[in-house]
Amino acid sequence: MTDTYNPILSKEDIKRWALLQKRPTPEPGIALVFSGEGQPLIALIQGQMGITRGEMVWGKYNLLYKVDLTEHPLSFQFKLPCATDAFDFQAELKFICSVQEPEKIISRGITDVRLFLEPIMAEIMRNISRNYQVEESADAERDISLKVKRAIYDEGFQVYRFVLTLSLEQEIRDRIREKKRIEDTTEIETNKIKSQKKIEQEAQSLDMQRQLFEMERIKMQEQFEIERIKLKMEFYTPLLQAGNWQMLALQLAQNPQDVVFISQEINKQKQIDRENQMRMLKMLLDEDAIEGSQVSEVGKRVLQGLITMTEEYTRALGSGDSNNTESQKPILETEEPKNNTSDSVRPEFNWDED
Known part of the structure; x- marks a missing residue:
């Protein structure tokens, strides 16, 4: 060439x-x-x-x-600056050249194609290469090729098989290779972090959903338990208030798991009755409704009423909590209470005594 x-x-x-x-x-x-x-x-x-x-x-x-007018293969070499002054592009230019406009060749007196084209090409290539970093050699090649081919054509020549190669020094290539390796490693690590973060977010979302589900389950369970207790209260409360111990004992024999519930209800009822007794006694004392000599008698009656009430509830609970064999036997006879619960705990006072 x-x-x-x-x-x-x-x-x-x-x-x-x-x-x-x-x-x-x-x-x-x-x-x-x-x-x-x-x-x-x-x-x-x-x-x-x-x-x-x-x-x-x-x-x-x-x-x-x-x-x-025939075609001639030409080869030029240039040293081009890049955006970073510390490094240069090594440019090698190969192309096929021929005269396009003979009149321009004669008017300009061109007798050496290289001597004529080289300064023009060098100026164009240097001005363009300064806009690119060493890592951007591919983009620089495309830009320079377009501008140089146009300039050659304007000077009365035409080119074919135009090839521009921008090579770098070994030091620069090693630097670019290391930079690429670091970028790839960073990208891999970044993707790992993003994936891990996404997994953690999904795990947190699932855990939150699980907690919401658990809270909803507990809420429904509590609601169900409230409804169940409500139904039991609606069923057993009238029996307790009416003192229908026979029916109560029969239900407990068939549903021994309700003994705890009945026991709790009895304890609640006993506590309410005790509070009523004490409230009544306090009211009588505050109002001076009884004499000092009557206090002892009234206290005895109140205490006797509390004992009687406790014994009745205890007998009812014992009847429902007997062994399995006895609990299956039908209750043929049950002693009816002489008075209602409310009557058994109400103290009797002789208001005619002095």
Whole structure:
């Protein structure tokens, strides 16, 4: 591959041509350029008609140039700066060059293609390469190639198989390779962190859903337990208040698991009755409704009422909590209480005593 060539093959004076001399015609790969004083250049290529013999004889065109139109492979090398002044691009340019406009070659007197094109190409390439970092060599190659090919065409040439390669020093390549490795490692670690974070978020979401589900389950269970207790209270409370111990004992024999509930209800009822007894006694004392000599008698009656109430509840509970064999036997006889619960705990006072 050559470094340069001279596109002007020859220069001839046509004034001395005889009138009968044959007019010059272009050969393949050669352009004829006629030049005359004060006349525009005329370029002829193969297949085109030239100037007349009369124009050549009478001196309008006195010079004939032959310009090489064939293709020539060229190779240039440049050292280009990058955005970072510490490093450079090593540029190698290869292309096929041929003359596109013979008139421009003659008017500019181009006899060395390299000497003419190299400064133009170097200026364009350097101005563009300063806009790119060493890591951006691929983008720089595309940008430079477009601008350089356009500049060559504007100067009267055309190019084929244009190849621009920007290479880097070993130190720069090692630096870029290490930077790429770090970026890849960082990306992998970042993806791991994102994945772990996503897993943790999903785990937190699932845990929150589990807690909400558990809270809902407990709430429903509590609601169910409230409804169950409510139903039991609606069933057993009338039996307790009416002192229907036979029916109560029968239900407990069939449902021994309700003994605890009944026991709690009895304890509640006993506590309420005790509070009523004590409230009544306090009211009588506050109102001086009884004499001092009657206090002892009234206290005895209140205490006897509390004992009687406790014994009745205890007998009812014992009847429902007997062994399995006895609890299955039908209750044939049950001693009816002489008075209602409310009557058994109400103290009797002789208001006629002094």
